[in-house]
Amino acid sequence: MGLVTSNISISLDGFVAGPNQSLENPIGEGGMRLHQWAFATERWQAEHGRGGGERNADSEVVDAVVADVGAYVMGRNMFGPGRGEWDLEWSGWWGDDPPYHVPVFVLTHHAREPLVMQGGTTFNFVTDGIESALLQAKASAGDQNVEIPGGAETIRQYLRAGLLDQLWLHIVPILLGSGERLLENVGDPVLEPIEAIASPAVTHIKYRIVRG
Numbered sequence: 001m002g003l004v005t006s007n008i009s010i011s012l013d014g015f016v017a018g019p020n021q022s023l024e025n026p027i028g029e030g031g032m033r034l035h036q037w038a039f040a041t042e043r044w045q046a047e048h049g050r051g052g053g054e055r056n057a058d059s060e061v062v063d064a065v066v067a068d069v070g071a072y073v074m075g076r077n078m079f080g081p082g083r084g085e086w087d088l089e090w091s092g093w094w095g096d097d098p099p100y101h102v103p104v105f106v107l108t109h110h111a112r113e114p115l116v117m118q119g120g121t122t123f124n125f126v127t128d129g130i131e132s133a134l135l136q137a138k139a140s141a142g143d144q145n146v147e148i149p150g151g152a153e154t155i156r157q158y159l160r161a162g163l164l165d166q167l168w169l170h171i172v173p174i175l176l177g178s179g180e181r182l183l184e185n186v187g188d189p190v191l192e193p194i195e196a197i198a199s200p201a202v203t204h205i206k207y208r209i210v211r212g
Helices: 031-039 042-047 057-066 130-141 152-160
Strands: 004-011 015-017 069-075 103-107 122-126 145-150 166-172 190-198 203-210
Touching (some): 015 031, 031 042, 031 057, 031 166, 057 190, 069 152, 103 130, 130 145, 145 152
Parallel strands (some): 069 103
């Protein structure tokens, strides 16, 4: 059985999104600055059907993040900006070939039929909670990992429930000042650092979440 993992970029002052998130600016004001380190890598460019990019320590981290993922669980806010009943024309932010290429389980309060995309991605919509979504994801992933990519509240729910095994923070040396914090209202988990990799753009720290 694989691990339940999460990785996310975070500012020095603890924000994973800037203020005033919107359809036009889903990561909030200044939020895109958190991800410039990843956009510059060869692996990210390849995952999004492009060429170029740098091959460096950050690219190796992106390789490691996606290397053994068999399924994803994400919140509805990460899948799209809508609330309430589904706009069935909406199929995510990523176009016809999303970068996941494995089953994705989307947490929602509103039922929707599975959405089959190009490249092996199928979005499955789960209405009965985080535990159910995780069980379905584990069944799909087999011996591979289940990744919880976001959004922040979804990661907080899994961390708070003691269902996350590993958290990889990509700490970007910027200050956002306000926005959405990651590590609040998550209880008192014990995070044991097991790996640290630094580059000029970001410091990657991988934590094992210690069970009591």
